[in-house]
Structures are given as structure tokens and as C-alpha cells.
Amino acid sequence: MGWSLFMQHLVNAISLGFVFGLVAVGYALVYGVVKLVNFAHGDVFMMGAYMMFYASVLFGFPWLAAVIFGIALTALLGVGIEKVAYRPLRKYPRINSLVSSIGMSFLLQNFAVVVFGGIQRSFPVPEMMKKTIILGEVRIQSVSIYTIIFSILVVLLLTFILQKTRIGLAMRILSTDFDTARLMGINVDRTISFTFALGSALAAVSAVFYALRYPQIFPFMGQYPGSRAFIAAVVGGIGSIKGALVGGFLLGMLTVLLPAAFPEYSGYREALIFALLVIVLVFKPNGLFGQEAGEKA
Amino acid sequence: MKRRTKVLLSLTLIIAIYVFVYFSELYMDPFIKRILNTGLIYAILGVSLNLINGFTGQFSLGHAGFMAIGAYASALLYMSPETKMSNFFMIPLISPLDRIQIPFFWAIIIGGLMAAGAGFIVGAPCLRVRGDYLAIVTYGFSEIIRSLFNNLQNITNGPLGLKGLPTYTNLWWTVSWTIITVIVIKRIVDSSYGRALKAIRDDEIAAENLGINLFKHKVLAFVVGSFFAGIAGGLLGSLLMTIDPNSFSILFTYQIIMIILLGGLGNITGSVVVGIGFAFLMEWLRFVEMPMNIFGIEIPGILGMRMLIFSILLMVTILFFRQGIFGKVEFSWEGVAKLFQKKKVKE
Amino acid sequence: MTPQSAEATKTIKSVEKQTVLKMEHVTKRFGGLVAVSDFNLDLKEGELIGLIGPNGAGKTTIFNLITHVIPITEGKMEFYGKDIANLTTDRIIRLGVARTFQNIRLFSNMTVRENILTAFHAHLKSGLFTAVAFLPKYKNEEEYFQQKTLELMKEVGIEHLADNISSSLPYGLQRKLEIARALATNPKLLLLDEPAAGMNPDETLELNQLILRIRDKYKLTVIVIEHDMKVIMNICERIVVLDHGVTIAQGTPIEIQQNPLVIKAYLGAGDEDA
Secondary structure, eight states: OOHHHHHHHHHHHHHHHHHHHHHHHHHHHHHHHHOOOOTTHHHHHHHHHHHHHHHHHTSOOOHHHHHHHHHHHHHHHHHHHIIIIIGGGTTSOHHHHHHHHHHHHHHHHHHHHHHHOSSOEEOOOOGGGSOEEEETTEEEEHHHHHHHHHHHHHHHHHHHHHHHSHHHHHHHHHHHOHHHHHHTTOOHHHHHHHHHHHHHHHHHHHHHHHHHHSOEEOTTTTHHHHHHHHHHHHHHOTTOHHHHHHHHHHHHHHHHHHHHHOGGGGGGHHHHHHHHHHHHHHHSTTTTTOOOOOOOO | OOHHHHHHHHHHHHHHHHHHHHHHHHHSOHHHHHHHHHHHHHHHHHHHHIIIIIISOOOOOOHHHHHHHHHHHHHHHHSOHHHHHHHOSSSOOOTTTTTOOOOHHHHHHHHHHHHHHHHHHHHGGGGGSOHHHHHHHHHHHHHHHHHHHHHOHHHHOGGGOBOOOOOOOOHHHHHHHHHHHHHHHHHHHHSHHHHHHHHHHHOHHHHHTTTOOHHHHHHHHHHHHHHHHHHHHHHHHHHHSOBOGGGSSHHHHHHHHHHHHHHOTTOHHHHHHHHHHHHHHHHHGGGGGSOEEETTEEEOOOTTHHHHHHHHHHHHHHHHOTTTTTTTOOOOHHHHHHHHHHHHHHO | OOHHHHHHHSOOOOSSOOEEEEEEEEEEEETTEEEEEEEEEEEETTOEEEEEOSTTSSHHHHHHHHTTSSOOSEEEEEETTEEOTTSOHHHHHHHTEEEOOTTOOOOTTSBHHHHHHHHGGGGOOSOHHHHHTTOHHHHHHHHHHHHHHHHHHHHHTOGGGTTSBGGGSOHHHHHHHHHHHHHTTOOSEEEEESTTTTOOHHHHHHHHHHHHHHHHHTTOEEEEEOSOHHHHHHHOSEEEEEETTEEEEEEOHHHHHHOHHHHHHHHOTTOOOO
């Protein structure tokens, strides 16, 4: 494989890595604060894509406005889901919340099938994202560049929120010690709502970049990126933002570079990725960057 | 109630069930029969998953994977060489599988045993992995199976799947296997082993500090649960006449999870009733996907309405009936006796 | 002096009594933090000793080390001469060590009876097949367990609540249930972690009598962690005092009561009056 082809694959891998990474960060945020594996995350991602689609196609919003509108609505959706499906179960054993997130995932998918229809729709791609940039022998999709740039901006924004704002501090405290946080006067409900809003918004943002790459949207589109993000967050250490990003990257790389390097085994990609997940978990039960949260007598 | 009485009553019930099966095989509408068969297979899946998730508290999402192993292993054994050849037209099936054909009963058993073996392999690293992560690891296992089966074309025929499977599955088989599953798992749960499993569910550390070997017992639950999942897979294959790797996806596992939730985690009666009920409910709900004529207004059928209604039902159960429809109430002969006593008092 | 303490401080004639538990230079480190430092214990059969110290002294950690809930960092640990430092928790329990927990870890979804019955599983000899097929061998074991469970419930005085859900019991009775459950594992060494917590003086008195009674009846060796001195001073023959992981004193109740280091540890630094 010539280096120009390799560069193209690399750029592809990085931009896909960011997409997976952002979805993974959304998972990791929610898990870190509420200790809940949100199976519905991928489907919130899907809803985000559809909301932008409808804003643009049905209501005729200009592209950027549709995207912002979609992100905002998705954030609201996330808050709503938390209020309805997770908050009432918070005081019960964790398995109830886990199961509720599975149920929500199912519900969102079937809702989409009925309301949006099962056939694929075309996500609107603005002109400037359709260009191909040519650097010498290397052809790079402009989408990839935009993805990388904006993803980095989003990560910086997220870091700012977490490190420099009061609500970010509240989130960090909750993720470290739930019980003490309440005693310190932190409004737990509000912080959790905000976490879900943020996580869902992240899902929506990654949905944009995902849909720009793969413009066919359909009700089950969240399954694949959702499971990627899952794996990325868990491998990186679920609850760790840094880990989620690293995990997402790893996955993006593997997803693009594996079939490129070993085309004969490309079909086994799924099996290999999940095997990686299982192996990491068996040897490092808390992921690569996760913290030991033991429970002793 | 004396144990002897209960055993006699149960035997009578089983005989009555078989009489019902005899007449059903002769006279029941084939459409209804098919639904009932499916429902019983769901019952087996539900009860077996309940052993792992409900009684031992290990949140496994891998059940579809065990089913797939059972379905494929048995199909490859009971299919005739000719059917195999017509299926494996792209890449031939490896030998000696291409020539073997064994009776359905043994094929199913071997399918179950292979699934049990997989259950052992999956259950073994269980111990190192905490609750939420176990769900993910087992989900991963299920997807690995799916991916492997999609790719090992010389064994499974890949995404094309296997078609033209002979229909051996009938009420005799499904009812018998359901009865076996229920009896075996109920016996486990009611025994000292069952207490150990429930202890692990309630408080692992306390269980360990009472001398219970966590590893051995978790693996036990996995192996038994996956054995019956494999059996169910084998039965399903012969019922549907066609299997492919993608039908054994996480979505299938979700449906079984829903069945055990609706029936009540740790409730065998619930899993059986809801399992059978689920099959009928899904068929009955098909009408919402048909065009309807209400007051002269033509309402077009909406595809996917079935599953949407089911998902809503499920969320309602999760939020308001956390213990499932049946809660902790299980079928018991004592319970039946009480019912009769109440009636007598009324009169 | 109460009759109990007179009993307790009577020197037990130990003529070549076996060593039940020997811990030598046991240390536990959590990263940079030393939770237990150079802990030594030579526990003879039949002894009833107390383990006391301010909060966070490392008492429960010692119990966790003995039952391998956490591994020791350094040192040796032997149970009846057998090295147990690297055995798994369930294995150690089956060898004859039982414990209760500071925070009570009952199986809240099970009845009182079921809680105790579960503890017998460790010594079940029937295999899974035998149990499922309800063969006579299993049937006999099950009957034996049921009978013994009833005895244990009577021993602690909760048989009238046998089929109540364990979490519905009053706190004091839950503690007693935990003790009964621990006894079901047929132990030789019993570790009680704050068994008197939350009990009123009457209940504490009953508890003292219970501990002495079961020690004699079941031929146990007992270590008790307690803050309540009505228990420690009245039934323990020997007391070990921990502070910040270090053993600061060992001796009879009278010796400990008068030990200035102990007094200082409990009252904190800066108090010069002895």
C-alpha cells in the first residue's frame, strides 16, 4: 500500500475515531456520574440524526440551524428520558436501571420505525462538505477535516465545562463520591439532568459527523456506532473521558485500518474487535484507564 | 402438603398435558400449533435465561449466542447430506459434517451440549468481571459468535444461512423439552444449590464468606442455562426451517430479557406463561399492522406498530411492575389447594 | 465484678492447647497507606479475645485479611498449622473460619430460615445431579440441614420468626441471625465484628451470655471486635488494642484498662492525665 493510500486511510481512521470517541465520551460521562450503562445512547444518537433531518427537510431550516436545533432537541430528549425512565428507578438495585435503558433503546428504535418509517432517508450534506481536497497524490474528503477540527473544538469545550464551571465541578464530584456529594449540598437531580443533556448533545454532534460520512439514516443506525462507543468506553475505562477518547480512537483505527491491511480477514473484524473487548475486560476489569472501585466488607 | 402428593399431582398434570398434545397434533389448526411451538421455545429460553439472570443475578446478554450454537450444531447434524449440498453451493461444507446425519433427538442434545461448553467458556472469566461489565462481555460474546458464523462459510454457510431444514419440531418435542427444562431448573432452584445461587445474587461477598465458591456456582448457572438455550435453538431451527447468523442477534436476546422481566426475574412460572403469551401476543398484535376500517375511515397498516406497542408495554412493566406481572407468585400445588379451599368456604 | 467477668478472667489451664490461628508480622498496605503493621497473634483453642481500638484502627481489616477478602502484603498466617495466606475466601471458610460483618450482610430477600440454610451449602456433599434428582443421599442431607437450622434458630432465640423475611427483623435480632448463620458453617474459629452495635444494655447482656454459651457448646475460639466495653471487659480473656494499624497493647482486661497508651489512643494526643 503506497503511502498516499495509507495517508487517506489514516485521515479516515482519525476522523472516524473522533466520531466513535465522541459517542463514547457521551457514554462515559453518563456512566461516570450515574454509574449507569446507557444502552439507549446509540438510539439517542439516531434520534439526533433524524431531528436534524426533519428540521432541514421538513421545516426548511438552513443546514447549520438544523444541526443546532437538532442538538438542542436531542439534549432535551436525553433529559426527558432520564426523568421518565431512570430517575424513578435510582433508589432500586442497579439491574432495574440497566434493564430500563435496554427497554428505552428498544422503544426508541421501534418508535423511529413507526413514526419515521423504516426506509432509509438521505441526510442533507452541505456543498462545502462534499469537496475532496487534493494534496499531491493524497485525496482527502473535506468531511474528514471538518470532523477532526470540530471534534477537537467540542472536546476542548467539554474540558472547559468540566474543569472550569460549577456544574462541571458538581459532575466530577458526583462521579467520585455520590453520597458525599449530596451531603455537600450539590443539587443531584439538576446535575444528573445536565449530564444527560450534555451526553445526548455529544451523541447528536457525533451523529452529524457520522451522517455526513454515511448519509443514509434509518431507525437502527444507532446500533452500530452505539456498540462501537460502548466498546470504546469500556476498553478505555468506562467513566473516564480520556479513556473513552482513546478507546474511540483505537476503534476508529481498527475499523478502517484492519480491512485495509488485511482484506482477507475483513469479515472477521467484528469478531476481532469484540474479542479485544473481552480480553481487555478479563485482564483489566476496569478498562485501560479505569479506577479500581472495589467493594469490600 | 406432602411431597408424595405433590409429585402425584404433577405427574397427573403432565399426563393431562400429553393427552392434550396428542389431540392437538391431530386436530389443532397448524397456524395455532406453530405459534404454540414458538411460545414453548420462548418459554424454554425464558426459564433458562432466568436461571442465569434472575436467580444467580448475573446479567448475561449472551443468550442468543448460545442459541445460535445449538441451532447450527444440531442442524448440521440432522440435515441430510443432500440438503447440505444444496445449501453449501458456494463453499462446500467441511468433512465429515457433509456426510453425517444423525437422528433429531441426538442432534438437539449435542447442540445443547456444545452450547453448554460455550457457557463454560463464557462463564469462566465471569468472576473477574463486575456486574455491568458482565452484560457487555456477554454481549460481546454473542456478537463474536454472530460474526464468526457469518464468516466461517465452510461450516455455517455464512450469511446465506441454512435453508430447507426438515421440520422435526412438533408439540411432542417442544412440550417435552419445556417440561424437562422447568423440572430441572426448578429442582436446582429449590435445592441447596439454588440457595447458593440466590445468595450470590443477593450478596456475593456474604455468600463467599459462607464458604460458597462463587466461580463454581456462576459457571454452573451459565452451563445449565446455555445448555437449554442450545436446545431451544435446535428446536427453533427445525421449526422455522431456516436459520442464519443475523437472526441470533442482540435484538433476539433483548426479547428474551423482556420475557423474563415481564414474567418476573426469578419466577419460573412467569417465564413460561409470558413466553407462551409473548408468541400469541405478537401474532395477535399483527392486526395493528393491517389496514383497518373504522367508521368507514381507512386506516393504513403501520409497519412496526407491533413492536412499538410491545416496547411500551415493556417500559410500563419496568417502571411500574418492577417485579414483573407475577412478582414472586409461583405456581404451586399448595397455592392451587388454597384456591379450592377459598371456594369451598364461600359456598 | 460481675459473675461473667470473674469467669472470664479465670486463667484457663492451657496444657499444650493447640494454636488455632497464628499471624506473624502481618502487614497490609494499600498503595502508600499502611492499614495494618506488623500484626502478631497466637490464638489458642477455646480462647475468647477482644480486638479494640479507635475507628479506622484496622480491626475489620484484620478480619478481612484472615478470611482473604483482601490479601496480606507481608507476613504469615496459619490456621491450625495450615498456611492460609494464599487460599481463597470460600476455601478458608470451609476450613472452619466464620465471620460476621460490621454492617450486617444478611440475604435480605430470604427468610430467616433460608439465610441459615444457605450457610450449610458449604458442607454439602451431594453433587448437582444428586440434588436435582432428589436421591436419598441428598434428601438426608437436606433433612439434616433443616433440623440443624431449627436448632440454631432456637439457640439464638429467633425460631418464632423463621419464615419472616430477614430484613423485617429488628436490628438486634438481625445480628443474632447473622451469628446463627455463621455457626451453620460449622466453624472452629468465629470472628464477630461489632456484634453489639445498636443494642441496648439488656440486649448486650444477652449477647454476652450467647457468646459464652456458644463458645463452650460448639467448642469455638472467638475473636470479637467491639467498641462496647460492656462486652469486651466482661467476656474477653485477652484484649488486643490497635491504633492506626499498630498493636499498642495486649493483655487482660484489667491491664488494658490501666494502660496509659490505650487511654491516650482513645482520648487522643494532648491528654496527659493517666
